[in-house]
Amino acid sequence: MLSFMAMEYSEKVMEHFAHPHNVGVMEDADGVGEVGNAKCGDIMRMYLKISEDEIITDVKFQTFGCASAIATSSIATDMIKGKPLSEALTLTNQAVVEALDGLPAVKVHCSVLAEQAVKAAVADYYKRKGLPYDHPCDACGEGGCCGHDHDCQDHD
Amino acid sequence: MFVYADNAATTAVSKAALDAMLPALQELYGNPSSLHQKGREANYALIAAREEIARCLNAESREIYFTGGGTEADNWAITEAARLGAEAGKKHIVSDTIEHHAVLHTLARLEKQGFEVTYLPVHDNGVVRLEELEAAIRPDTCLVTIMFSNNEIGTLQPIREIGAACRKKGVLFHTDAVQAVGHVPVDVEADNIDMLSLSGHKFHAPKGVGALYCKKSIKLKNFIEGGAQERGRRGGTEAMPGILAMAAALKESCAHLEENMAKVSAMRDRLIEGLSKIPYSRCNGDPGCRAPGIVSFCFEGIEGESLLLRLDLAGICASSGSACTSGSLDPSHVLLALGLPHEIAHGSLRLSLSEYNTMEEVDYILQQVPEVVRMLRQMSPVWSHMLENTEDPYLAMAK
Ligand SMILES: Cc1ncc(COP(=O)(O)O)c(C=O)c1O
Numbered sequence: 343m344l345s346f347m348a349m350e351y352s353e354k355v356m357e358h359f360a361h362p363h364n365v366g367v368m369e370d371a372d373g374v375g376e377v378g379n380a381k382c383g384d385i386m387r388m389y390l391k392i393s394e395d396e397i398i399t400d401v402k403f404q405t406f407g408c409a410s411a412i413a414t415s416s417i418a419t420d421m422i423k424g425k426p427l428s429e430a431l432t433l434t435n436q437a438v439v440e441a442l443d444g445l446p447a448v449k450v451h452c453s454v455l456a457e458q459a460v461k462a463a464v465a466d467y468y469k470r471k472g473l474p475y476d477h478p479c480d481a482c483g484e485g486g487c488c489g490h491d492h493d494c495q496d497h498d
Numbered sequence: 499m500f501v502y503a504d505n506a507a508t509t510a511v512s513k514a515a516l517d518a519m520l521p522a523l524q525e526l527y528g529n530p531s532s533l534h535q536k537g538r539e540a541n542y543a544l545i546a547a548r549e550e551i552a553r554c555l556n557a558e559s560r561e562i563y564f565t566g567g568g569t570e571a572d573n574w575a576i577t578e579a580a581r582l583g584a585e586a587g588k589k590h591i592v593s594d595t596i597e598h599h600a601v602l603h604t605l606a607r608l609e610k611q612g613f614e615v616t617y618l619p620v621h622d623n624g625v626v627r628l629e630e631l632e633a634a635i636r637p638d639t640c641l642v643t644i645m646f647s648n649n650e651i652g653t654l655q656p657i658r659e660i661g662a663a664c665r666k667k668g669v670l671f672h673t674d675a676v677q678a679v680g681h682v683p684v685d686v687e688a689d690n691i692d693m694l695s696l697s698g699h700k701f702h703a704p705k706g707v708g709a710l711y712c713k714k715s716i717k718l719k720n721f722i723e724g725g726a727q728e729r730g731r732r733g734g735t736e737a738m739p740g741i742l743a744m745a746a747a748l749k750e751s752c753a754h755l756e757e758n759m760a761k762v763s764a765m766r767d768r769l770i771e772g773l774s775k776i777p778y779s780r781c782n783g784d785p786g787c788r789a790p791g792i793v794s795f796c797f798e799g800i801e802g803e804s805l806l807l808r809l810d811l812a813g814i815c816a817s818s819g820s821a822c823t824s825g826s827l828d829p830s831h832v833l834l835a836l837g838l839p840h841e842i843a844h845g846s847l848r849l850s851l852s853e854y855n856t857m858e859e860v861d862y863i864l865q866q867v868p869e870v871v872r873m874l875r876q877m878s879p880v881w882s883h884m885l886e887n888t889e890d891p892y893l894a895m896a897k
Pocket of ligand 1: 506674697707
């Protein structure tokens, strides 16, 4: 049961967790990506609005998961909003971790999920356009969400 | 408002406990084993503390062994019972699936050493069935270990009946009563208990002190080699401040047991009633057989750690059995043992009260939790899926 992890979260993580940016559903999205799995405890859904010249004009997200899952989704949307698609595709999980001033080791998988969610949404956009897409997730190649260590800790 | 609702994790130290321990940090500094006046003075205090603990459990003082907490008492009791069993050629143990890890991990070690353990299911209400327990006891069973009150969902097991069944079959019975002592009546005689673990910090004593009750007819071997402390069974100069505080805290808890139980149960019931109004929520554990202070809920469509930290931001200290809060892959083994799917177990919340809590605090919790759950559901894709696919008119209305 939790008691120590909150202390390990940076102020930046807590800020994005307490006041996440770009939360919500986008009805007229041009690309939607969903990654993760509820059994493992986190799912992210990312919505993109993309202009003619392939600029991400708006982003929204929905996340089921822990504080770091919410914070990584929030900051990832900030990092790609207003950017060309090509740039969004270069977003890495390390960049997300750095932007949050670090994540506890057991939470790094959340940043992987954020990168995957962005890529899945872009892939969906390409698919809708009938264009080929070739940008697998750098961090792990696919949608596994359970990359964290299995060391159970009990506190009471 | 600040509300501490995590009393199953640990409790605040009481005034009585603090007053009892301060002398041991000041003038009562003698070593109880010393023959001079300072030693004797400390020894008298130690004898009185042991008597007090024994009195509260209806045991004899020579049946009380002070330990460094509940975990140590569990390790000691189970390891010893297993050793005694093996000496008699009996290497089978009966336990259940929702024990604390202090018990489960000790049993796992014994399994590696050739013992066989039967883990009884607890069904969807978190309670062991007596018939199943009786049926699980075999001629080679040396120990039954079943917890008194569960730390996550608060279910109480039928300890007295389990103890009677063990007596009838001549099998040792140990109970991890860490969440029970000081909270519900515990009487080792009437409850047919042979060995019992308790821990001070669950009833307003400091952390790091506990006790093992072991019936005098059981021939315990030394657990820690050293001096003659704890009748030679656990060497090492006694942790006097903690021991004196624990005795004072338990004395106080037992003196006010009835009124505290009434007060805390009333707050618990109000919490359960209020939280049950949240759609797609469930109260975990048996509705009737539960400890006065422990409330466990699952809220579908959200994850426990974010719920917890949101509540923390609102000034409420609680806990969760979600995987994220333990740094492990799986949600709590207790919630899974109830048959809850992972998805739902991830959304768990435990609120645990003590007599220090108030109805105003309960009302504040009841104002905050539904708000936080609603907020997290709004940003949850799992909840959106549920809304999209629902045939439930109530849910559909929430779209
Ligand atoms: C049921 C149960 N058993 C054992 C323990 C361990 O006790 P301690 O923390 O004193 O080692 C706890 C709580 O921590 C508990 O809730």
